[in-house]
Amino acid sequence: MRRGIAALVMLTFLVPVAALGVGAQGATIKIGVPVPLSGGNAKMGDDIAKAATLAAEEWNAKGGILGKKLEIVSFDDACDAQASVTAAHKLIDAGVVAVAGGYCSSAAIPASAVYHDASVAFVADASSNPKLTDQGFENVFRVIGRDDQQGPYAAGFMTKTLKAKRIAVIHDNTVYAKGLADATKAALEGMSGAQIVFFDAVTPGEKDFSAVLTKVKSLNPEATYYTGYYPEGGLVAKQFKDLGVSGKFLAGDANNDPTFISEAGNASEGVFVTSTPLPQDQSTATAFIDRYKKRWNQDPGPYSALEYDAVNVVIDAIRRVKVTDRATIIKAIAATKDYKGATGTINFNKKGDRASVLYITYIIKNGKFVPYGVS
Amino acid sequence: MQIALQQLVNGLTVGAFYALIALGYTMVYGIIRLINFAHGDIYAVGAFLGLSLYGLLTFLHIDNPVLTTLLALVISMGCTGLLGVLLYRVAYRPLLHARLSILISAIGGSLALEYGLFLIYSPSFLVYPHLFGRAGPSLGSIQISWLQVFIFVSSIMLMTALYLLVHRTKIGMAMRALAINQDAARLMGIDVNRVIALTFFLGSALAAFAGVLTGLYYSQISFLMGFLLGLKAFTAAVLGGIGNIPGAVLGGFLLGVMEGLAAGYFSSRWKDVVAFAILIIILVVRPRGLLGERVVERM
Amino acid sequence: MAYRVALIVAVVLVAVGLPLFGTPYLIDVGTLVLVYVMLGLGLNVVVGYAGLLDLGYAAFFAIGAYTTALLMVRYHVAFWLTLPAATFFTALSGVVIGTPTLRMRSDYLAIVTLGFGEIVRIAATNFTFTGGPEGVYGIPHPTIGGFVLRSPQAMYSLGMAFALLVLVGGYNLARSRLGRAWLAIREDEAAAQAAGIYPVYYKLMAYVLGAIFAGAAGSFFAVKLTAINPSSFTFIQSVTILMVIILGGMGSLPGVILGAAVIVILPEGLREFDKYRMFTFGIGLIVLMLLRPQGLWPSRIGQIVRRAVAVSEASAAGRPP
Numbered sequence: 001m002r003r004g005i006a007a008l009v010m011l012t013f014l015v016p017v018a019a020l021g022v023g024a025q026g027a028t029i030k031i032g033v034p035v036p037l038s039g040g041n042a043k044m045g046d047d048i049a050k051a052a053t054l055a056a057e058e059w060n061a062k063g064g065i066l067g068k069k070l071e072i073v074s075f076d077d078a079c080d081a082q083a084s085v086t087a088a089h090k091l092i093d094a095g096v097v098a099v100a101g102g103y104c105s106s107a108a109i110p111a112s113a114v115y116h117d118a119s120v121a122f123v124a125d126a127s128s129n130p131k132l133t134d135q136g137f138e139n140v141f142r143v144i145g146r147d148d149q150q151g152p153y154a155a156g157f158m159t160k161t162l163k164a165k166r167i168a169v170i171h172d173n174t175v176y177a178k179g180l181a182d183a184t185k186a187a188l189e190g191m192s193g194a195q196i197v198f199f200d201a202v203t204p205g206e207k208d209f210s211a212v213l214t215k216v217k218s219l220n221p222e223a224t225y226y227t228g229y230y231p232e233g234g235l236v237a238k239q240f241k242d243l244g245v246s247g248k249f250l251a252g253d254a255n256n257d258p259t260f261i262s263e264a265g266n267a268s269e270g271v272f273v274t275s276t277p278l279p280q281d282q283s284t285a286t287a288f289i290d291r292y293k294k295r296w297n298q299d300p301g302p303y304s305a306l307e308y309d310a311v312n313v314v315i316d317a318i319r320r321v322k323v324t325d326r327a328t329i330i331k332a333i334a335a336t337k338d339y340k341g342a343t344g345t346i347n348f349n350k351k352g353d354r355a356s357v358l359y360i361t362y363i364i365k366n367g368k369f370v371p372y373g374v375s
Numbered sequence: 376m377q378i379a380l381q382q383l384v385n386g387l388t389v390g391a392f393y394a395l396i397a398l399g400y401t402m403v404y405g406i407i408r409l410i411n412f413a414h415g416d417i418y419a420v421g422a423f424l425g426l427s428l429y430g431l432l433t434f435l436h437i438d439n440p441v442l443t444t445l446l447a448l449v450i451s452m453g454c455t456g457l458l459g460v461l462l463y464r465v466a467y468r469p470l471l472h473a474r475l476s477i478l479i480s481a482i483g484g485s486l487a488l489e490y491g492l493f494l495i496y497s498p499s500f501l502v503y504p505h506l507f508g509r510a511g512p513s514l515g516s517i518q519i520s521w522l523q524v525f526i527f528v529s530s531i532m533l534m535t536a537l538y539l540l541v542h543r544t545k546i547g548m549a550m551r552a553l554a555i556n557q558d559a560a561r562l563m564g565i566d567v568n569r570v571i572a573l574t575f576f577l578g579s580a581l582a583a584f585a586g587v588l589t590g591l592y593y594s595q596i597s598f599l600m601g602f603l604l605g606l607k608a609f610t611a612a613v614l615g616g617i618g619n620i621p622g623a624v625l626g627g628f629l630l631g632v633m634e635g636l637a638a639g640y641f642s643s644r645w646k647d648v649v650a651f652a653i654l655i656i657i658l659v660v661r662p663r664g665l666l667g668e669r670v671v672e673r674m
Numbered sequence: 675m676a677y678r679v680a681l682i683v684a685v686v687l688v689a690v691g692l693p694l695f696g697t698p699y700l701i702d703v704g705t706l707v708l709v710y711v712m713l714g715l716g717l718n719v720v721v722g723y724a725g726l727l728d729l730g731y732a733a734f735f736a737i738g739a740y741t742t743a744l745l746m747v748r749y750h751v752a753f754w755l756t757l758p759a760a761t762f763f764t765a766l767s768g769v770v771i772g773t774p775t776l777r778m779r780s781d782y783l784a785i786v787t788l789g790f791g792e793i794v795r796i797a798a799t800n801f802t803f804t805g806g807p808e809g810v811y812g813i814p815h816p817t818i819g820g821f822v823l824r825s826p827q828a829m830y831s832l833g834m835a836f837a838l839l840v841l842v843g844g845y846n847l848a849r850s851r852l853g854r855a856w857l858a859i860r861e862d863e864a865a866a867q868a869a870g871i872y873p874v875y876y877k878l879m880a881y882v883l884g885a886i887f888a889g890a891a892g893s894f895f896a897v898k899l900t901a902i903n904p905s906s907f908t909f910i911q912s913v914t915i916l917m918v919i920i921l922g923g924m925g926s927l928p929g930v931i932l933g934a935a936v937i938v939i940l941p942e943g944l945r946e947f948d949k950y951r952m953f954t955f956g957i958g959l960i961v962l963m964l965l966r967p968q969g970l971w972p973s974r975i976g977q978i979v980r981r982a983v984a985v986s987e988a989s990a991a992g993r994p995p
């Protein structure tokens with residue numbers, strides 16, 4: 001009896017497996033959206049998937065493209081190399097014509113090889129590590145800037161605008177944060193007068209960074225740049241203030257999330273955040289934000305607008321070539337010219353990176369991200 | 376010198392959290408030889424319950440920060456304690472004699488708790504109200520807040536109370552008897568299941584205490600917060616000698632201080648390597664941890 | 675019994691049919707099952723045969739993967755030639771972690787191996803020559819003669835060859851002199867020692883062989899994924915491998931295969947449940963254990979011995995404090 005029950009339980013688990021293979025080519029045009037839906041980055045993944053769905057729904061309301069409806073196929077990549085490769089295979093199996101999404105660079109890089117082997121276009125929306133496009137895959141594009149563009153910008157801001165000489169850089173040993181930290185360090189080393197007094201990593205998932213910050217304090221920095229993600233960023237900013245470390249505190253573009261401010265509380269006042277302009281500060285994005293809020297009843301996440309553009313770049317390419325052949329779509333995306341998206345004008349360079357990305361600095365004032373100066 | 380003292384304060388604060396959670400690991404291990412993988416997540420549940428309670432109390436217009444904090448602590452500890460007992464009843468009790476299967480059941484429990492929080496609350500990071508400021512006793516340039524003082528004092532008091540309970544009361548004697556020999560204890564008329572349930576209750580309540588304080592002190596909580604801390608607390612329990620209550624406390628504070636010193640004087644990104652290397656060396660020299668006694672191996 | 679035969683036939687049919695009829699995704703899932711079969715068989719030597727609880731097994735997996743990846747990418751060594759190197763380094767690391775720790779009892783051993791696993795992962799993240807958090811990417815596909823093993827079918831076949839080798843190795847080990855010595859030590863170390871079996875030597879052998887199996891799995895994993903980074907070798911990975919063998923049934927080879935299939939396919943199958951996936955997986959683990967505490971396919975030798983031990987434990991009254 002017990003064995004019978006056990007077999008039954010196992011069968012129940014295996015039933016969905018039978019459904020796995022189903023669903024190849026159909027009456028819809030499918031666009032794949034791999035995002036983290038479990039683990040610590042699940043919130044970001046959710047925001048990204050919602051933006052993709054919105055883009056597809058808007059075209060469907062207009063009757064779809066090439067006479068077919070669009071369908072977003074979204075799978076969990078858990079920000080993990082192995083899971084993202086599996087998700088990539090599953091997307092290809094599901095018959096997606098192109099892929100637009102991804103969050104963590106550590107997941108996007110291995111998955112890009114799978115898309116490459118299957119000649120599927122991959123438009124990354126949030127993966128900014130330089131290696132992604134440096135691999136030389138012709139099918140890989142991104143709508144976000146590269147860490148080695150933001151790094152020099154941040155270095156310049158600290159040394160020129162803030163006139164800081166002694167600079168501490170803290171990352172969190174993730175692919176993105178280390179990449180940005182390295183790029184910043186490289187840029188600072190090329191500047192006369194700037195001195196890196198501290199360069200080390202904290203551990204993501206921890207909450208107490210007072211030991212590191214006490215060490216930073218003893219080095220009397222004039223500026224401290226944190227390049228990790230906002231969950232730890234808010235805590236680092238708070239403990240930075242609490243311990244009375246000298247100088248300004250700056251954070252990279254994974255910190256432009258309201259949670260950063262609510263975590264740090266009053267300690268967030270006066271913190272600088274380097275970033276591409278947030279959607280609300282771009283005239284091109286206001287319409288998108290309104291529609292997103294109306295559809296999902298919540299504010300868009302920091303990468304929602306980029307994902308919206310990534311999906312639309314794919315749709316735009318399909319509309320231009322009027323076929324859904326995967327290889328043709330890759331060429332069409334590469335030929336994207338002055339696409340007017342929510343995040344501005346989009347062109348791709350030879351590597352697949354977005355040409356001319358603008359970085360600005362925000363300062364947190366009265367609990368809000370306010371553009372600093374005018375750039 | 377100032378820096379060194381500050382690092383000591385930093386390490387002891389982290390250590391207090393490690394110690395509170397390590398106690399749950401060590402008590403459960405001492406009695407049923409189970410590495411309760413779900414214990415870290417019990418701590419997370421305590422933190423989330425605390426957040427809900429703050430919300431509820433604000434809704435009821437109870438605004439005194441001290442009163443709300445005490446209520447949140449006590450209610451969260453009670454509810455989380457019961458959850459620990461429930462977990463034992465459902466997932467562990469039927470498997471008490473299957474030493475490795477119970478480990479998988481514990482991992483299942485851990486995932487279910489984590490993603491239960493994920494579903495009920497949110498996948499994103501939640502923020503506690505900022506109730507207590509940075510004010511604290513003035514000790515030169517050393518930064519310490521009253522909240523930190525409260526964390527130290529209250530956790531030391533709870534640990535002492537637990538120690539007295541285990542070593543000075545009848546129920547504590549039953550616990551110790553159980554740890555030595557379950558069958559013999561049963562023959563002596565001890566209600567084994569009740570004693571084990573009580574152990575789970577106490578361990579879970581202490582974890583909930585740590586959970587609410589984490590929310591208050593660090594302000595940020597998330598459904599995965601128990602994983603890393605649970606791992607560290609387990610390490611602390613082993614360092615002190617698993618199954619031993621003063622050992623867990625010593626291990627917790629020691630691990631916190633070691634990490635703080637490693638991050639402060641060596642390198643933050645190598646601090647876990649330093650901590651684990653010291654742990655391995657200690658275990659090679661003292662195979663049963665710092666205060667561990669000889670225990671009979673049970674497979 | 676008929677239930678077991680039917681299962682074996684089904685597994686073989688699926689294993690053979692998959693590359694012929696499966697979609698690339700299903701084949702990829704199948705390949706992942708094979709990786710966990712290799713890892714499970716290796717850990718089975720350590721935990722199932724020798725009775726040493728290891729919570730840092732992913733470290734050996736990592737060392738194998740990094741050896742192959744670094745040799746192929748930095749020094750352009752052919753895949754096949756990296757295998758002896760991976761074997762050497764994993765065996766060496768087995769000795770390094772094994773020697774000082776083998777006198778410890780199981781739960782202390784568990785935390786020491788856990789620490790070792792974390793040390794290896796953090797070191798791989800911190801060192802520059804291992805590629806830091808980005809790891810190693812652009813790992814070439816292996817070739818046989820002029821033929822490049824690129825397609826999912828080819829990777830699956832390569833994985834199957836590896837898994838079969840490991841399976842044969844595991845099967846023979848259990849029945850060898852070593853296997854009998856491990857069984858003796860696992861069940862009663864003092865008695866085994868009295869009978870002239872030197873426990874430390876045999877335990878070390880279990881470590882080294884288990885490490886080599888994991889190294890082979892790692893080498894394969896590196897070329898399968900073409901990009902590896904430290905986040906694939908976390909504590910969770912070690913626990914997942916442990917789940918494979920306990921779910922399947924300790925010490926049992928068919929159990930390991932079944933366990934690997936469940937651990938990979940269950941979360942994949944639950945993808946349709948979207949948000950509820952991991953929650954359901956957790957509940958599923960508890961339910962499976964409650965229904966089959968000895969695993970899905972317990973080893974029969976283990977069962978008999980366990981029964982005997984249970985009897986002797988029950989009869990042994992007061993133990994020394």
